Amino acid sequence: MNSSFVPFHKPSIGDEEIAEVTNTLRSGWLTTGPRTAQFEAEFAKYVHAPYSLAVNSGTAALHLALAGLHIGPGDEVITTPLTFCATVNTILQVGATPVLADVLQNGNIDPTSIRSRLTARTRALIPVHLAGLPCDMSAIWDIAKQANLKVIEDAAHAISAEYLGLPIGASDSRLGYHSDAVAFSFYATKNLTTGEGGMVTTHDACLADKMKVLCLHGISADAWERYSEKGKWYYEVVDCGFKYNLSDVQSAIGIHQLRRQEQLRQMRARVASLYKAGLSSVEELTVPDEEPQTRHAWHLFIIQLRLERLTVDRDTIIQELRSRGVGTSVHFIPIPLHPAYSRYPQLGKETCPRAMELYRRIISLPIYPDMKDEEVHRVVDLLKDILQKSSRPLAAAVELAN
Numbered sequence: 363m364n365s366s367f368v369p370f371h372k373p374s375i376g377d378e379e380i381a382e383v384t385n386t387l388r389s390g391w392l393t394t395g396p397r398t399a400q401f402e403a404e405f406a407k408y409v410h411a412p413y414s415l416a417v418n419s420g421t422a423a424l425h426l427a428l429a430g431l432h433i434g435p436g437d438e439v440i441t442t443p444l445t446f447c448a449t450v451n452t453i454l455q456v457g458a459t460p461v462l463a464d465v466l467q468n469g470n471i472d473p474t475s476i477r478s479r480l481t482a483r484t485r486a487l488i489p490v491h492l493a494g495l496p497c498d499m500s501a502i503w504d505i506a507k508q509a510n511l512k513v514i515e516d517a518a519h520a521i522s523a524e525y526l527g528l529p530i531g532a533s534d535s536r537l538g539y540h541s542d543a544v545a546f547s548f549y550a551t552k553n554l555t556t557g558e559g560g561m562v563t564t565h566d567a568c569l570a571d572k573m574k575v576l577c578l579h580g581i582s583a584d585a586w587e588r589y590s591e592k593g594k595w596y597y598e599v600v601d602c603g604f605k606y607n608l609s610d611v612q613s614a615i616g617i618h619q620l621r622r623q624e625q626l627r628q629m630r631a632r633v634a635s636l637y638k639a640g641l642s643s644v645e646e647l648t649v650p651d652e653e654p655q656t657r658h659a660w661h662l663f664i665i666q667l668r669l670e671r672l673t674v675d676r677d678t679i680i681q682e683l684r685s686r687g688v689g690t691s692v693h694f695i696p697i698p699l700h701p702a703y704s705r706y707p708q709l710g711k712e713t714c715p716r717a718m719e720l721y722r723r724i725i726s727l728p729i730y731p732d733m734k735d736e737e738v739h740r741v742v743d744l745l746k747d748i749l750q751k752s753s754r755p756l757a758a759a760v761e762l763a764n
């Protein structure tokens with residue numbers, strides 16, 4: 363590794379974040395308190411959601427949404443194979459059965475495939491906005507309305523993404539419908555980071571209350587406020603909850619990451635457009651498209667190799683990039699390939715042939731706000747050089763296809 367190595371990701375932490383953390387430490391209030399309340403309020407406003415709850419991970423946000431909606435044993439929840447394990451783990455952790463639908467060419471869940479998975483037991487859908495590209499929510503909401511299903515969006519990649527001109531997370535009458543809950547992640551590599559953290563938003567006051575109680579051991583929220591703010595010692599545990607609250611030290615970071623989010627998105631979008639300009643005409647790959655009526659968050663820039671035009675596989679190209687100074691990743695190893703899920707037939711490879719095929723061809727290139735133009739050009743040139751050397755002539759590719 364040389365000094366000019368381009369890493370897969372670098373967080374963008376500004377002086378405001380650092381100053382706010384210092385102030386928080388000096389304030390003496392370290393756990394969930396005024397800064398978390400402020401972060402929640404500003405976040406709710408940014409995504410146009412009436413209720414938001416800060417939690418200590420995106421996984422916690424998904425788990426609270428499922429538990430808060432009383433999804434459990436006997437219920438089936440349909441999600442995508444191209445996701446992080448947390449999406450499926452939380453479904454299993456509430457005792458429900460995860461079911462995979464296949465994906466579209468853009469990597470997002472295919473509404474037609476969702477329909478083919480519906481049974482009398484289906485209770486909920488968890489679409490994932492892969493890379494920050496919004497799913498076809500109108501089609502997903504139509505299914506949910508017809509089959510009376512809950513919708514929880516896994517928006518771990520999607521802060522700053524928009525659908526029909528409104529932020530992911532919005533509940534606005536202009537959308538015609540909205541999801542029951544939307545889960546965001548503030549993990550170190552995500553668009554908005556607090557190191558570890560997350561947020562769950564909803565339009566449903568009851569669900570918001572329920573999640574708030576479950577988030578802190580199941581202690582009744584009113585009692586907790588009296589306890590923490592007014593010095594009263596008595597509280598009651600009204601539900602068997604979890605320990606998922608976000609600390610004020612983390613919220614201090616989040617407040618400023620949120621205020622800078624539009625600017626950070628623009629910087630990521632610039633990297634994406636430089637990649638597109640440099641790579642669109644390369645025959646051995648395809649670059650990600652934006653969909654009409656959406657705004658991409660550009661959390662990830664996932665290229666798809668055209669393996670029929672290459673003499674080597676994806677892993678060889680990743681290796682070559684790494685040895686020549688570029689870090690990449692793969693999003694995601696499809697759920698069926700993890701040993702933990704091998705005993706669930708609804709999570710088998712045969713349920714999602716398109717995801718399995720896509721998996722062989724995808725590479726996530728470095729993309730982050732502080733990435734310099736010169737670094738993007740270096741990745742483009744290197745990739746072009748590697749692909750050119752492993753290129754299979756068109757005639758041979760055609761022959762291979764026949």
Ligand SMILES: *Cc1c(COP(=O)(O)O)cnc(C)c1O
Pocket residue numbers: 418419420421422445446448449490516518519546547548549559560
């Ligand atoms: C990161 C991620 C999560 C989990 O978020 P954490 O904050 O790490 O718990 C869930 N789903 C997807 C798609 C993710 O990328």
